[in-house]
Amino acid sequence: MSxxxxxxxxxxxxxxxxxxxxAVRGVSFDLEAGRTLGIVxxxxxxxxVTSLAIMGLLDENAKVxxxxxxxxxxxxGMSDKQLSVIRGNGMSMIFQDPLTSLTPVFTxxxxxxxxxxxxxxxxxxxxxxxxxxxxxxxxxxxxxRRMKSFPHEFSGGMRQRVVIAIAMANDxxxxxxxxxxxxxxxxxxxxILDLIExxxxxxxxxVIMITHDMGVVARTADDxxxxxxxxxxxxxxxxxxxxxxxxxxxxxxLGAIPRVDKAEKVPLTPIKGNPPLLINLPxxxxxxxxxPIAIDACRAGEPELLPVATGSGDAHRAACIRVxxxxxxxxxxxxxxxxxxxxxxxxxxxxxxxxxxxxxEVKNLTKTFPLLKGAFLKRKVGEVHAIKGVSFDVREGETLxIVxxxxxxxxxxxxxxxxxxxxxxxxxIIAGTSVNDIRSxxxxxxxxxxxxxxxxxxxxxxxxRMTVADIISEPLFAIGTPKEEAHRRVDELMDLxxxxxxxxxxxxQAFSGGQRQRIGIARALSTNPKIVVLDxxxxxxxxxxxxxxxxxxDELKAKLGLSYLFVAHDLSVVRHIADRVAVMYLGDFVEHxxxxxxxxxxxxxxxxxxxxxxxVPDPDIERTRQRVIFDPDSMTTRPISx
Amino acid sequence: MTSEMIDPTVEPATPVVSxxxxxxxxxxxxxxxxxxxxxxxxxxxALAGLVIFVLLVLFAIFGPMIARYDHVELDFLAxxxxxxxxxxFGTNNxxxxxxxxxxxxxxRSLMIAVSVSVGVTIVSALVGTAAAYFGGWTERxxxxxxxxxxVIPSFLILAMISNKSGGDWRVIALIMIFVIGWYxxxxxxxxxxxxxxxxxxxxxxxxxxxxxxxxxxRHLLPNIGSLLVINFTLGVVNAVVAETGLSFLGFGVKIPDxxxxxxxxxxxxxxxxxxxxxxxxxxxxxxxxxxxxxxxDGLRDALDPTSAAGGRA
Numbered sequence: 037m038s039x040x041x042x043x044x045x046x047x048x049x050x051x052x053x054x055x056x057x058x059a060v061r062g063v064s065f066d067l068e069a070g071r072t073l074g075i076v077x078x079x080x081x082x083x084x085v086t087s088l089a090i091m092g093l094l095d096e097n098a099k100v101x102x103x104x105x106x107x108x109x110x111x112x113g114m115s116d117k118q119l120s121v122i123r124g125n126g127m128s129m130i131f132q133d134p135l136t137s138l139t140p141v142f143t144x145x146x147x148x149x150x151x152x153x154x155x156x157x158x159x160x161x162x163x164x165x166x167x168x169x170x171x172x173x174x175x176x177x178x179x180x181r182r183m184k185s186f187p188h189e190f191s192g193g194m195r196q197r198v199v200i201a202i203a204m205a206n207d208x209x210x211x212x213x214x215x216x217x218x219x220x221x222x223x224x225x226x227x228i229l230d231l232i233e234x235x236x237x238x239x240x241x242x243v244i245m246i247t248h249d250m251g252v253v254a255r256t257a258d259d260x261x262x263x264x265x266x267x268x269x270x271x272x273x274x275x276x277x278x279x280x281x282x283x284x285x286x287x288x289x290l291g292a293i294p295r296v297d298k299a300e301k302v303p304l305t306p307i308k309g310n311p312p313l314l315i316n317l318p319x320x321x322x323x324x325x326x327x328p329i330a331i332d333a334c335r336a337g338e339p340e341l342l343p344v345a346t347g348s349g350d351a352h353r354a355a356c357i358r359v360x361x362x363x364x365x366x367x368x369x370x371x372x373x374x375x376x377x378x379x380x381x382x383x384x385x386x387x388x389x390x391x392x393x394x395x396x397e398v399k400n401l402t403k404t405f406p407l408l409k410g411a412f413l414k415r416k417v418g419e420v421h422a423i424k425g426v427s428f429d430v431r432e433g434e435t436l437x438i439v440x441x442x443x444x445x446x447x448x449x450x451x452x453x454x455x456x457x458x459x460x461x462x463x464x465i466i467a468g469t470s471v472n473d474i475r476s477x478x479x480x481x482x483x484x485x486x487x488x489x490x491x492x493x494x495x496x497x498x499x500x501r502m503t504v505a506d507i508i509s510e511p512l513f514a515i516g517t518p519k520e521e522a523h524r525r526v527d528e529l530m531d532l533x534x535x536x537x538x539x540x541x542x543x544x545q546a547f548s549g550g551q552r553q554r555i556g557i558a559r560a561l562s563t564n565p566k567i568v569v570l571d572x573x574x575x576x577x578x579x580x581x582x583x584x585x586x587x588x589x590d591e592l593k594a595k596l597g598l599s600y601l602f603v604a605h606d607l608s609v610v611r612h613i614a615d616r617v618a619v620m621y622l623g624d625f626v627e628h629x630x631x632x633x634x635x636x637x638x639x640x641x642x643x644x645x646x647x648x649x650x651x652v653p654d655p656d657i658e659r660t661r662q663r664v665i666f667d668p669d670s671m672t673t674r675p676i677s678x
Numbered sequence: 679m680t681s682e683m684i685d686p687t688v689e690p691a692t693p694v695v696s697x698x699x700x701x702x703x704x705x706x707x708x709x710x711x712x713x714x715x716x717x718x719x720x721x722x723x724a725l726a727g728l729v730i731f732v733l734l735v736l737f738a739i740f741g742p743m744i745a746r747y748d749h750v751e752l753d754f755l756a757x758x759x760x761x762x763x764x765x766x767f768g769t770n771n772x773x774x775x776x777x778x779x780x781x782x783x784x785x786r787s788l789m790i791a792v793s794v795s796v797g798v799t800i801v802s803a804l805v806g807t808a809a810a811y812f813g814g815w816t817e818r819x820x821x822x823x824x825x826x827x828x829v830i831p832s833f834l835i836l837a838m839i840s841n842k843s844g845g846d847w848r849v850i851a852l853i854m855i856f857v858i859g860w861y862x863x864x865x866x867x868x869x870x871x872x873x874x875x876x877x878x879x880x881x882x883x884x885x886x887x888x889x890x891x892x893x894x895x896r897h898l899l900p901n902i903g904s905l906l907v908i909n910f911t912l913g914v915v916n917a918v919v920a921e922t923g924l925s926f927l928g929f930g931v932k933i934p935d936x937x938x939x940x941x942x943x944x945x946x947x948x949x950x951x952x953x954x955x956x957x958x959x960x961x962x963x964x965x966x967x968x969x970x971x972x973x974x975d976g977l978r979d980a981l982d983p984t985s986a987a988g989g990r991a
Contacts, residue, residue, distance in 0.1 A: 501900035
């Protein structure tokens with residue numbers, strides 16, 4: 037088979053205030069028609085820049101060298117005009133955010149027809165017919181009618197389907213997918229991945245799948261390239277990479293992901309530290325500072341990406357000088373590359389659940405939004421039920437996770453509790469005090485001491501104009517703690533969450549994402565709360581960083597006897613961290629119980645579909661298991677069909 | 679302002695990835711102020727503006743001291759003479775030394791402009807952010823007042839009251855703050871603070887039990903700081919221009935007190951016979967407004983990473 041795309045020693049650098057940023061430092065690969073290359077890496081690893089360089093969509097201040105040969109033509113050095121003949125015609129791209137990749141002021145039909153007529157010179161009528169055909173192909177019902185709809189009339193998943201239809205429009209030879217499902221719910225993600233596979237079969241195109249999700253790679257890719265600090269560090273066929281991993285970074289990445297299909301709670305292996313800044317990199321292995329098995333020779337020169345013999349006969353290349361010592365299963369000389377940590381155990385776990393005190397009790401929580409009509413004088417014409425009478429309790433030393441997709445009402449539930457909204461029919465009882473009894477601000481402030489929150493976005497939750505010490509001590513001053521004591525407590529807390537107390541006079545910008553989330557956790561713990569509400573605390577973090585934060589949460593729970601109310605959409609994380617789980621669908625709990633019961637033996641069809649949609653980071657399991665999807669009309673599941 | 683949380687120096691490395699991904703490499707960054715001053719200094723125009731402004735301030739402070747005559751002193755031996763070694767900027771038809779008058783006038787104009795701009799910035803920032811944060815009735819009433827202020831002929835009111843006060847500059851400054859100055863910036867700040875109100879760190883503070891006014895002062899105001907700095911600089915220009923207009927029409931500062939506007943007003947009547955009476959104060963005014971505008975422009979580029987100069991090396 038001939039190569040559709042052949043990249044050799046691709047290098048991209050940008051000029052910046054602090055110096056030259058080397059975003060991509062020597063990427064080479066070949067891609068045949070009909071095959072899928074998965075590029076995995078954390079943010080800043082250069083995977084997106086690589087794809088943009090191939091598409092020729094980089095900014096003018098980017099310096100690109102090397103060679104990109106597509107279909108026999110050298111792309112580097114082509115003018116934008118020459119490139120646009122190729123872009124969209126032979127090469128197409130699916131971006132992460134379907135909201136911004138469609139123009140809001142044109143109908144879906146117009147955009148599809150434009151894609152067809154620009155490159156093909158089809159007549160309006162032919163283009164229309166082909167567009168309807170494409171929409172049908174990507175599973176949009178009533179395509180004739182939908183042609184006249186605007187992007188905002190579609191849901192996120194539907195929009196991504198339209199984007200795929202546009203990408204398929206001109207029988208591309210290469211489809212580049214840049215995190216195509218990151219912005220979508222997990223059940224939609226599964227459908228979109230199936231659809232991309234279908235588009236590939238239909239057009240015979242080669243696909244580059246860029247993602248940070250090992251599960252997505254396990255499911256879709258034929259070959260995998262792991263990138264770190266702008267360079268590929270391991271390149272191999274998918275089974276080879278997952279089963280005979282050789283590069284310590286890839287081993288760490290795989291060990292850092294919680295598994296939805298594993299019950300026992302093994303602590304995750306976080307990779308310590310942060311990726312290096314891509315400015316003036318020394319001639320050393322860029323991973324050496326984070327690598328648990330680094331030796332002096334690692335810092336003497338950057339290792340090349342060299343072939344490794346793993347005994348399977350597959351082409352496998354890795355950039356590590358100790359690669360020959362590493363064995364299957366992430367072992368070196370019989371010991372794991374990443375030392376296993378002890379699982380912290382709390383004395384509370386031995387006390388039966390019924391005997392532990394209740395820290396948060398919610399009875400019949402209801403929230404409705406009024407539907408208003410009228411331009412000037414608004415009158416109420418109905419109600420939307422965002423939460424329909426939800427009841428649960430959280431006991432000391434326990435984690436309750438509420439899972440659900442976007443719009444299920446899980447965040448609204450949290451906000452009702454945090455806002456301490458008085459309930460007419462139900463009740464919210466925090467550490468023994470009912471919110472219906474709050475009569476003054478003083479009582480409310482006292483109660484806030486017992487319940488604290490950690491937000492999703494570690495960037496947005498910390499005031500950028502305050503030092504870390506000020507941020508952590510803010511809740512203490514709010515409840516009137518004397519200054520001396522607050523300062524002592526700040527040092528104590530920073531120690532507790534694994535930050536250096538000497539850094540307390542810095543601003544949050546000086547910290548990485550994972551460290552910022554630790555600051556957020558320290559702030560939440562400052563008042564010694566009984567219950568901590570965690571609103572998607574790790575979903576904005578990279579996997580290697582995420583693992584560290586999850587371990588910290590586990591540890592803190594055991595050490596301090598905390599209760600967590602955990603809201604998440606990532607079921608793998610929930611499986612790992614939660615004791616009990618509640619599945620929320622359309623404002624109501626459809627299933628609620630012990631985490632292993634729910635995950636092993638889901639009763640409600642919605643839970644079954646949700647669980648079956650999660651990709652497992654193991655290509656053997658992932659490609660053989662049977663998946664089901666949920667049909668909201670009949671409230672049953674059915675096997676998938678795209 | 680989100681953009682400042684992301685290190686602009688590393689932004690180009692990952693141009694399409696979403697927010698949380700860009701902070702990845704931000705562990706070693708230039709200090710914010712080094713970055714701002716470096717960007718400001720790279721802007722030649724802004725630097726020139728700063729130099730001109732400093733020279734003008736020095737002139738306003740030390741000019742009256744080095745002048746040979748006091749600005750109210752009359753030299754009957756030199757009526758309406760052009761610039762000479764005795765009178766550097768010439769004299770007017772009553773024998774006032776124009777050099778002394780321009781220096782004192784500039785001093786007066788600067789005092790009005792700076793105090794008005796400080797006042798306007800404080801009032802508008804507090805009103806705008808408080809309205810946005812507290813919402814509900816506070817917000818509705820504040821907006822009602824702002825919109826009412828927008829439709830009344832405020833310049834006319836200013837002219838009337840200032841005339842009645844006998845041209846006292848302090849009265850003029852107060853009216854300029856409370857009658858014309860505050861409401862427009864307040865409305866701009868309100869819209870900005872609306873988005874800040876939804877930030878998680880504001881919710882976080884509220885969930886900690888921090889009181890409302892404290893959230894406004896500790897969280898909202900510092901985060902629109904760069905906008906306030908720019909507003910202040912542009913406010914100086916606006917105030918100088920407004921005061922000049924007022925004095926030119928004869929409603930502003932009255933003799934024996936002088937301001938640039940009053941001098942320009944007096945000079946414009948004898949433009950043909952003694953042009954120096956017009957050109958010297960007019961040049962001082964132009965230099966002042968142009969330098970402030972250049973500084974504001976430079977500050978905006980330096981503080982706002984999304985502007986044309988931002989992010990580039």
